[in-house]
Amino acid sequence: xxxxxxxxxxxxxxxxxxxxxxxxxxxxxxxxxxxxxxxxxxxxxxxxxxxxxxxxxxxxxxxxxxxxxxxxxxxxxxxxxxxxxxxxxxxxxxxxxxxxxxxxxxxxxxxxxxxxxxxxxxxxxxxxxxxxxxxxxxxxxxxxxxxxxxxxxxxxxxxxxxxxxxxxxxxxxxxxxxxxxxxxxxxxxxxxxxxxxxxxxxxxxxxxxxxxxxxxxxxxxxxxxxxxxxxxxxxxxxxxxxxxxxxxxxxxxxxxxxxxxxxxxxxxxxxxxxxxxxxxxxxxxxxxxxxxxxxxxxxxxxxxxxxxxxxxxxxxxxxxxxxxxxxxxxxxxxxxxxxxxxxxxxxxxxxxxxxxxxxxxxxxxxxxxxxxxxxxxxxxxxxxxxxxxxxxxxxxxxxxxxxxxxxxxxxxxxxxxxxxxxxxxxxxxxxxxxxxxxxxxxxxxxxxxxxxxxxxxxxxxxxxxxxxxxxxxxxxxxxxxxxxxxxxxxxxxxxxxxxxxxxxxxxxxxxxxxxxxxxxxxxxxxxxxxxxxxxxxxxxxxxxxxxxxxxxxxxxxxxxxxxxxxxxxxxxxxxxxxxxxxxxxxxxxxxxxxxxxxxxxxxxxxxxxxxxxxxxxxxxxxxxxxxxxxxxxxxxxxxxxxxxxxxxxxxxxxxxxxxxxxxxxxxxxxxxxxxxxxxxxxxxxxxxxxxxxxxxxxxxxxxxxxxxxxxxxxxxxxxxxxxxxxxxxxxxxxxxxxxxxxxxxxxxxxxxxxxxxxxxxxxxxxxxxxxxxxxxxxxxxxxxxxxxxxxxxxxxxxxxxxxxxxxxxxxxxxxxxxxxxxxxxxxxxxxxxxxxxxxxxxxxxxxxxxxxxxxxxxxxxxxxxxxxxxxxxxxxxxxxxxxxxxxxxxxxxxxxxxxxxxxxxxxxxxxxxxx
Numbered sequence: 001x002x003x004x005x006x007x008x009x010x011x012x013x014x015x016x017x018x019x020x021x022x023x024x025x026x027x028x029x030x031x032x033x034x035x036x037x038x039x040x041x042x043x044x045x046x047x048x049x050x051x052x053x054x055x056x057x058x059x060x061x062x063x064x065x066x067x068x069x070x071x072x073x074x075x076x077x078x079x080x081x082x083x084x085x086x087x088x089x090x091x092x093x094x095x096x097x098x099x100x101x102x103x104x105x106x107x108x109x110x111x112x113x114x115x116x117x118x119x120x121x122x123x124x125x126x127x128x129x130x131x132x133x134x135x136x137x138x139x140x141x142x143x144x145x146x147x148x149x150x151x152x153x154x155x156x157x158x159x160x161x162x163x164x165x166x167x168x169x170x171x172x173x174x175x176x177x178x179x180x181x182x183x184x185x186x187x188x189x190x191x192x193x194x195x196x197x198x199x200x201x202x203x204x205x206x207x208x209x210x211x212x213x214x215x216x217x218x219x220x221x222x223x224x225x226x227x228x229x230x231x232x233x234x235x236x237x238x239x240x241x242x243x244x245x246x247x248x249x250x251x252x253x254x255x256x257x258x259x260x261x262x263x264x265x266x267x268x269x270x271x272x273x274x275x276x277x278x279x280x281x282x283x284x285x286x287x288x289x290x291x292x293x294x295x296x297x298x299x300x301x302x303x304x305x306x307x308x309x310x311x312x313x314x315x316x317x318x319x320x321x322x323x324x325x326x327x328x329x330x331x332x333x334x335x336x337x338x339x340x341x342x343x344x345x346x347x348x349x350x351x352x353x354x355x356x357x358x359x360x361x362x363x364x365x366x367x368x369x370x371x372x373x374x375x376x377x378x379x380x381x382x383x384x385x386x387x388x389x390x391x392x393x394x395x396x397x398x399x400x401x402x403x404x405x406x407x408x409x410x411x412x413x414x415x416x417x418x419x420x421x422x423x424x425x426x427x428x429x430x431x432x433x434x435x436x437x438x439x440x441x442x443x444x445x446x447x448x449x450x451x452x453x454x455x456x457x458x459x460x461x462x463x464x465x466x467x468x469x470x471x472x473x474x475x476x477x478x479x480x481x482x483x484x485x486x487x488x489x490x491x492x493x494x495x496x497x498x499x500x501x502x503x504x505x506x507x508x509x510x511x512x513x514x515x516x517x518x519x520x521x522x523x524x525x526x527x528x529x530x531x532x533x534x535x536x537x538x539x540x541x542x543x544x545x546x547x548x549x550x551x552x553x554x555x556x557x558x559x560x561x562x563x564x565x566x567x568x569x570x571x572x573x574x575x576x577x578x579x580x581x582x583x584x585x586x587x588x589x590x591x592x593x594x595x596x597x598x599x600x601x602x603x604x605x606x607x608x609x610x611x612x613x614x615x616x617x618x619x620x621x622x623x624x625x626x627x628x629x630x631x632x633x634x635x636x637x638x639x640x641x642x643x644x645x646x647x648x649x650x651x652x653x654x655x656x657x658x659x660x661x662x663x664x665x666x667x668x669x670x671x672x673x674x675x676x677x678x679x680x681x682x683x684x685x686x687x688x689x690x691x692x693x694x695x696x697x698x699x700x701x702x703x704x705x706x707x708x709x710x711x712x713x714x715x716x717x718x719x720x721x722x723x724x725x726x727x728x729x730x731x732x733x734x735x736x737x738x739x740x741x742x743x744x745x746x747x748x749x750x751x752x753x754x755x756x757x758x759x760x761x762x763x764x765x766x767x768x769x770x771x772x773x774x775x776x777x778x779x780x781x782x783x784x785x786x787x788x789x790x791x792x793x794x795x796x797x798x799x800x801x802x803x804x805x806x807x808x809x810x811x812x813x814x815x816x817x818x819x820x821x822x823x824x825x826x827x828x829x830x831x832x833x834x835x836x837x838x839x840x841x842x843x844x845x846x847x848x849x850x851x852x853x854x855x856x857x858x859x860x861x862x863x864x865x866x867x868x869x870x871x872x873x874x875x876x877x878x879x880x881x882x883x884x885x886x887x888x889x890x891x892x893x894x895x896x897x898x899x900x901x902x903x904x905x906x907x908x909x910x911x912x913x914x915x
Contacts, residue, residue, distance in 0.1 A: 002047065002048040002049075002050070002052070002067050002069065002074055003045055003046065003047050003048070004045070004046045004047075004048070004071075004074055004075065004078065005043050005044070005045055005046075006020060006023065006043065006044040006045075006046060006284050006285065007043055007285055007286035008282065008283050008284045008285055008286040008287075009023070009043070009044035009284070010042050010043065010044070011039065011042060011387065011389050011438040011464065012438060012461045012464075013302060013303055013304065013305070013459065013461060014301075014302045014385070014387070014440050014459040014461070015299070015302030015303045015326055015330045015459075016326075016330075017333070017387050017438065018302065018329075018330035018331075018333035018334055019283065019326055019329040019330045019333060020037075020044040020333065021332075021333030021336050021399075022328075022329035022330055022331065022332030022333030022334075023044075023046070023078075023082075023284070023329055023332075023333075024037045024044075024046060024333075024396065024399075025332055025333065025335065025336065025396060026082070026086055026088075026329075026332055027046070027048075027078070027081070028395070028396035029396065030054065030081075030085075030086060030087065031048075031052050031053070031054050031081065032048070032049055032051065032052045033395065033396065033397070034049040034052075034395070035047065035048060035049065035052065035395070035396070036393035036394060036395055037393070037394060037399075038390055038391055038392055038393050038394060039389045039390060039391055039435070040391060046078075047393060048067050048074070049067075050067070051066075052066070052067040053065055053066040053067065054081050054085045055085065056080070056084050056085050057085070057142075057143055065077060065080065065081070065085075075281075075284070075285065078284065079277055079280050079281065079284070082280060083268075083269075083276060083277060083280065084142065084143075085143060086143070086144055087143050087144060087146055087147055088144050088145065088147065088148075088265065088328065088332065089147060089218040089222065089331070089332055089335060090147045090148045090150070090151035090152075090216065090218060090219055090222075091222055091250075091258055091261060091331055092151055092152075092155060092210060092219065092222070092258075093226070093249065093250050093256065093257075093258040094155070094206055094210060095186065095203045095206050095207070095240075095249055096249065096250065096251055096256045096258060096259075097256075098129075098130045098256045098259050099130055099134070099256060099258045099259060099262070100130040100131040100133075100134040100135075100171055100174065100262075101134070101152070101155065101174060102174070102177060102183075102186070103174065103175040103176075103177055103183070129259065129263065129296075130256070130259040130262065131171050133259065133262035133263040133265075133266050134171055134262050135168065135170070135171045136262075136266035136270070137262055137265055137266050137269075138152065138167045138170050138171070139167050139168055140266070140269050140270075142269060144265075144269050145265070145269065147216060147218065149167065150214075150216065151214055151216060151219055152170060152174075154213045154214045154215075154216075155210060155213050155214065156173070156174060156177070157213065158209055158210070158212065158213035159177040159178075159179060161173065161174070161176055161177055182202055182205070182206065185198050185199055185201065185202030186199065186202050186203070186206070188202075197232070197234040197235070197236050197239065198236060200232075200236075200238075200239040200240050201232070201234070201236035201237070201238045201239055201240075203240045203249070204229035204230070204238045204239055204240040205229070205238065207223055207227065207228075207229050207240060208229055210223060211223050218335065221335045221338045222334075222335060222338075224338040224339050225243060225245075225246065225334055225335055225337050225338045225339060226242065226243060226246050226249060226250050227240050227241055227242040227243055227246075227249060227339075228240065228241050228339060229241075243337070243339055243354050243357070244357070244382035244383045244385075244442045244457065245334070245337060245354070245357070245385050245442065245459075246301075246334065247301055247456075247457045248457075252299060252300065252301055252456050252457070257299050257301075257331075260296070260297055260298065260299055260322070260327055261327055261328065261331055263296050263297065263324075264296075264297045264322075264324035264325070264327040264328050265324075265328050267296075267324050268280070268324045268325055268328060275290070275291060275292070278290065278292070279292040279323065279324055279325050280325050282323065282325075283323060283325035283326050283329065284325075289323075292323050292324065292325075293306075293321040293322065293323055294321060294322065294323075294324070295320050295321060295322075296322075297321075297322035297323060297324045297326070297327050298320045298321055298322035299322055299327060300320070300456055300458060301456065301457050301458060301459055302326075302330055302459060303322065303326070304445075304458040304459065304460060306320065306321050306322055307320060307456070307458065336399060336400065336403045337354065337355055337356075337385075337403060338355075338403070338404075339353060339354040339355070353414075355403045355404065355405075356385060356386040356387065356388065356403070356408075356437075357383055357384070357385055357386075358383060358384055358386070358415060358416060358417060358418050358420070358421045359374055359381075359383055359384070359416055359417050359418065359488060359489065359490075360373070360374055360381035360382075360383055360384050360418055360441055360442075361384070361417060361418035361419050361487070361513045361517065362509070362510040362513045362514065363418065363419055363422075363510075363513035363514040363515075363516055363517030363518070364418075364422075364439075364462060364463060364514065364517040364518075364521065365418075365441055365462055367441055367443060367460045367462065368380065368381060368441065368443060370497065370503075370506045370507060370509075370510050372443075372497075373489070373496060373497060373506075373509075374489035374496075375489030375490075375494055375496035375497075375566060376496050376497035376498065377497075377498065377499075377566075378497075379489075379496075379497075380443050380444040380445065381441065381442070381443055381444075382442040382443070382444065382457055383442050384418050384421075384439060384440060384441050384442065384462070385439075385440045385442060385459070386421060386425075386437045386438070386439050386440075386465075387437065387438045387439075387440065388402065388432075388434045388436075388437055389434065389435055389436045389437065389438055389464070390432075390433055390434050390435055391435040392433050394433075402432055402434075408421055408424045408425070409424065410423060410424040410477070410480065413480065413484075416484065416488060417483065417484065417487055417488055418439075418517075419483060419487060419513055419516040419517060419520070420480065420483065420484075422465060422516075422517055422520040422521065422524075423473045423476055423516070423519075423520040423523070423524075425437055425465060425467050425520075425524060434467055435466070435467060436464050436465060436466045436467055437464070437465045437467065438461065438463075438464050438465075439461070439462040439463050439464070439465060440459045440460065440461055440462060441459075441460045441462050442457050442458075442459055442460075443457065443458055443460050444456065444457050444458075445457075445458045445460075465521060465524060466524055466525055467524060468524055468525065470523040470524065470538075471594045472523060472538060472539075472542070472592070472593055472594050473519070473520060473523040473524075473594075474594040475542055475585075475586070475588055475589060475592070475593075475594055476516065476519065476520070476542075476545065478583055478584075478585045478586055478589075479516075479545065479549055479582075479583055479585075481583065482549065482580060482582060482583045483512075483516070485579075485580050486509065486512075486552070486579060486580070487509065487512070487513065493578065493579050493580055494566075495509045495552075495563065495579065496566055498564050498565070498566060498567070498568040499568055500564045500568040500570075501563070501564045501568070502555075502564075504555050505552075505555050505556065505563060508548070508551050508552040508555045509552060511548045511551060511552070512545070512548040512549060512551075512552050514548075515541070515544040515545045515547070515548040516545055516548075518541050518544065519538065519541040519542050519544065519545050522537055522538050522541050523538050523541075523542075538592075539592035539593070539607045539609075540609060542589075542592050543589075543592060543609075543729075543732065546585060546589060546732040546733075546735060546736075547728045547729065547731070547732045549582045549583075549732070549735065550582060550728070550731035550732045550734070550735055551728065551731070552582070553581060553582035553649060553651075553731075554648075554649060554673070554731060556579050557649040557650060557651070557662075557669075560573075560577060560650055560662055560664040561576075561577025561578070561579050561580075561581065561662035561664075562576075562577050562578055562579070563578060563579050565578065573664070576662075577662045577664075581649075581651045581659075581660040581661060581662060582660070582735055583658075583659070583660075583735070584658035584659065584660065584735060584736070584737040585735045585736045585737065586736070586737065587600070587601075587736065587737070589735075589736050590606045590607070590618070590622075590706070590736060591605060591606055591607050592607040593607065600705060603706050603886070606618070606706065612711070612712045612715045612716070612720075612721050613721050613722055613725045613726040613729055614729060615708050615709065615712045616708050616712050616713075616716055616721075616726060616730075616883060617726055617729030617730040617732070617733050618706055618708075618729075618733050619704055619706055619707050619708040619712075619883055619884045619885075620644060620681070620704070620730055620733075620882060620883055620884070621644060621729070621730045621731070621732070621733025621734040621736070622644075622704045622705060622706055622733055622736065622738065622884075623643065623644040623701075623702060623703065623704045623804070623882075623884065624643060624703050624704065624705075624738040625637070625639035625641060625642050625643050625653075625701075625738065626639060626640060626641040626688075626692065626695075626697055626699075626700070626701030626702075626703065627639055627640035627641055627692060627695040627696055627697025627701065628640055628695055628696050628697060629694070629695045630694055630695055630696070633694060633695070635652070636652055636653070636654055636661075637652065637653050637654070639695070640691060640692060640694055640695020640696065640697060640701075641688050641691045641692055641695065641701035642668070643734065643737075643738055644684070644734050645660070645734040645735065646666070646668050646669065647668055647669060647670055647671060647684045647687055647688065648669060648671045648684075648730075648731055648734055649669050649671075649731075650662060650663055650664055650666045650668075650669040651663055651666075651669075652666060658737045667687075668687055668691060670683040670684055670686075670687045671683070671684060673727075676723070676876075676879075677716070677723045677726055677727065677879070678716070678875070678876040678878075678879030678880060679875060679876070679879060680727075680879065681878075681879030681880070681881075681882040681883070682829075682833060682875055682876075682878035682879035682881075682882070684882055685702070685802070685829060685878065685879070685881055685882040686826070686829055686830075686833065686878075688700075688701045688702070689701070689825070689826040689829060690826065693826070698821050699803075699804065699805050699806070699821040699822060700802060700803070700804060700821075700822055700824055701804075702802060702803065702804040702822075702882065702884060703804030703805055703884070704804060704884035706884075707883075707884040707885040707886040707887075708883055708884065708885055708886065709784065709787075709885070709886055709887060710784055710785075710787035710788040710790075710791065710885075710887050710890065711784075711787045712883075713791060713795075713880065713883060713885065714787050714790055714791055716880065716883070717791060717792070717795075717876070717880060784887055784890060785890050785893070785894075788887055788890040788891060788894060789894060792867075792869075792873075792877065793865075793867070793894065793895065794837065794841050794867040794869060794877065795877055795880060795881075795891075796891040796894045796895040797841055797844050797845060797848070797855060797865075797867075797895050798824075798828070798832070798840065798841065798844050798877065798881055799880075799881055799885065799888070799891055800822065800844075800848060800853065800888065800891055800892065800895065800896070801822055801823055801824030801825075801828060801844045801847055801848065802822060802824040802829075802881040802882075803821075803822035803824075803884075803885075803888055804822070804884055805821065805822070806819040806820065806821050806822070807819045807820055807821070807822055807851070807853060807888070807892070808888040808889035808891075808892050809889065809892075810852070810853055810892065810896060810898070810899055811892055811893050811896055811897075811898035811899065812898040812899035813899055820851040820852065820853075823847040823848060823850065823851050824844070824847070824881075825847070827843065828840050828843045828844050828847070829878060829881070831843060832874050832875075832877060832878045833874065833875055833878050834874075835870075835871035835874045835875070836874070837867055837868075837869030837873070837874045837877070838864065838866070838867055838868075838869070840874070841864070841865060841867045842863050842864045845857070845858055845863040845864075845865070846863050848896070849863065853892070853896050854896070854897045855895055855896060855897065856895060856896065856897050858897075
């Protein structure tokens with residue numbers, strides 16, 4: 001089997017990647033369609049069948065050259081094909097001024113540029129260089145340029161010009177093309193946004209005429225690659241759209257790539273160039289070369305390190321240089337990126353689409369700053385190209401199909417953003433046999449930023465992304481619409497940079513993009529890990545996405561969803577918000593695994609990073625809506641008190657569905673950034689109890705299916721945690737939509753979450769375990785009871801009044817499902833927040849005694865236990881009451897009198913109880 005390793009071709013930089021595709025395309029089309037290629041260890045491999053051969057027209061009577069078996073001979077065989085037998089594709093770019101194809105108004109332009117001094121001389125020299133290069137290409141007698149001669153002849157015929165048989169005169173004869181309306185529009189100055197539409201329409205018409213003039217498939221493929229004409233709403237009714245992979249119409253700043261291509265092709269095919277084979281060996285095999293780099297072949301877009309820019313080489317200034325064969329072969333590879341007309345979902349007209357191309361993202365892109373994103377006034381991004389890297393042998397037919405359908409979808413939508421593209425790689429890449437994608441950012445990095453036509457685009461490598469399927473990345477589909485709304489520069493809600501846009505909002509946007517990229521990249525690699533490190537890391541990174549979404553919503557909530565637009569204007573309040581609320585997340589985010597459960601998972605099934613902050617945030621963030629609103633309420637939803645999210649930001653859940661909308665006039669959002677966590681929790685508890693008076697329902701609006709344990713409450717009380725992280729996680733868990741109403745007929749046991757009449761408190765009295773496990777369970781229960789005992793005893797008393805559902809069974813009894821609801825009220829909380837802790841505890845004791853739960857200290861004469869609490873402790877204790885718990889039965893053992901004691905005096909004590 002004849003296999004060649006092209007060490008001069010690598011996935012990075014982009015020019016070498018395209019060069020590999022170009023070599024493969026030429027060999028496959030002109031030698032054998034059975035040729036196959038693949039990538040391995042960053043090297044391009046080319047497999048040649050045994051019957052591969054080509055003919056040299058100028059050789060010995062057109063002799064055939066079969067592929068040899070010796071490796072060195074095979075290399076020479078491939079070099080001979082490219083030098084003597086290969087027919088190169090014709091690349092025409094008549095919309096460029098320095099390609100010697102169209103005359104434009106050369107005399108007027110030359111006179112105008114001559115007045116500009118040195119710059120005018122450079123323009124004239126470039127024009128003359130293009131004429132010499134094109135003339136040399138057309139006069140070459142070998143098969144390499146025959147397609148150019150046919151294409152030029154057909155193009156001249158389109159403009160009613162018949163070129164002579166003497167090819168040395170063709171360049172001069174092309175100056176005779178006369179189309180005043182077209183030339184007038186093409187020569188239009190388009191500075192400062194004026195006349196852009198007129199020039200763009202003329203270029204679109206020129207693309208169409210060039211396509212109509214030629215029946216060579218390579219010419220039409222090239223035109224599909226460089227850009228598209230499309231219908232426009234301007235007065236000219238047409239405009240062109242360039243593919244950013246080739247800059248602005250195969251131009252680079254004020255120069256032209258096509259002129260460089262003509263120059264390179266003329267030099268490498270010239271019989272006078274003895275170094276042509278050595279240059280080709282350097283391009284293919286990566287062997288050292290001498291004199292193969294020159295300014296005349298420089299294209300900085302594909303080789304950024306060869307661009308004449310500061311700090312891009314060993315010295316402060318680097319030389320502008322390029323290799324001739326690199327330029328010739330990379331343009332052959334560009335043809336695989338031919339675009340097409342794709343009808344987007346829900347679109348009424350077809351729009352240009354290019355393979356493996358998407359809008360740029362700040363995520364995973366250290367080369368771009370937050371002020372350089374698309375849509376910003378000084379944005380430098382022209383999108384991103386993701387180049388597939390495959391490790392299985394593929395034919396040209398396979399690659400053509402791959403690139404032709406390279407518009408990746410995620411969740412049924414076209415992946416327009418890089419953040420969507422990266423997580424769609426798993427499914428698309430695995431389905432197509434792709435091993436990885438090399439990511440390139442197309443960034444304008446040199447030249448005049450005031451004039452984009454003089455700013456060069458560079459293909460900056462941004463990393464190699466491996467491909468493997470991971471269904472857990474489906475969780476990110478919950479933020480898809482929100483992602484498109486705030487990250488897509490073409491969207492009406494896009495968060496872009498402007499001079500008046502607060503940096504905090506742009507920074508929050510970047511944090512979201514980076515979180516999505518990190519999660520997607522780890523998700524693509526997790527199944528390839530030999531250990532569980534990446535698999536464990538994926539849930540953490542997924543949660544960072546939720547944290548970033550919540551953080552962006554909090555930043556936008558400061559101004560009630562109104563942010564500065566692209567022009568830097570803040571919309572009026574009467575116009576409403578111009579950025580959406582964060583989306584609701586599915587219940588799978590509690591497991592951080594794509595399961596879509598039909599039943600609510602138990603507490604033990606949820607993913608947990610083992611930190612106190614995580615468990616506390618989950619307990620508070622999953623507090624559900626409560627009660628039924630009154631008939632006179634103007635709340636959009638049916639519940640009297642909404643989920644905990646409405647107490648964090650000024651937003652309210654829509655009446656139907658899980659979407660949320662801004663409510664600037666809402667007074668229910670009482671969480672203040674930067675304040676003490678427990679103080680904020682106390683404010684939220686007070687507000688929810690106030691709202692509960694406007695509706696009807698059983699119990700209190702404090703139910704959560706997943707409470708916290710005593711060790712977490714003790715750490716919160718003692719301040720042994722990161723308040724900043726706790727606040728971020730709390731906002732993230734609040735995005736998760738609550739579970740639908742559940743009816744459970746049997747109570748749970750130890751370790752289960754009990755969903756019965758809104759009660760989340762498990763019954764810890766009964767142990768249904770084998771004898772081998774009973775000792776361990778008893779030890780765990782004693783440890784839990786010890787942690788609960790370290791909390792203030794006043795907390796045990798008060799928390800029994802502020803549970804989310806029914807009270808636990810009284811000590812000495814088993815749960816029967818008929819326990820009373822927690823008897824707390826707003827009066828007790830107000831006393832506590834006012835610093836009157838003793839009075840609050842006394843009121844709580846009376847309320848508990850009234851429902852049949854007498855405290856241990858209650859007597860026939862007094863309900864006071866003499867709790868001494870400072871004002872600060874009272875406020876912090878009030879905040880602690882908001883946190884749902886799983887150890888209510890343990891608190892009852894610490895503060896409630898058991899039933900086995902003599903209760904003869906209960907009737908006497910009841911006489912002194914007050915409602």
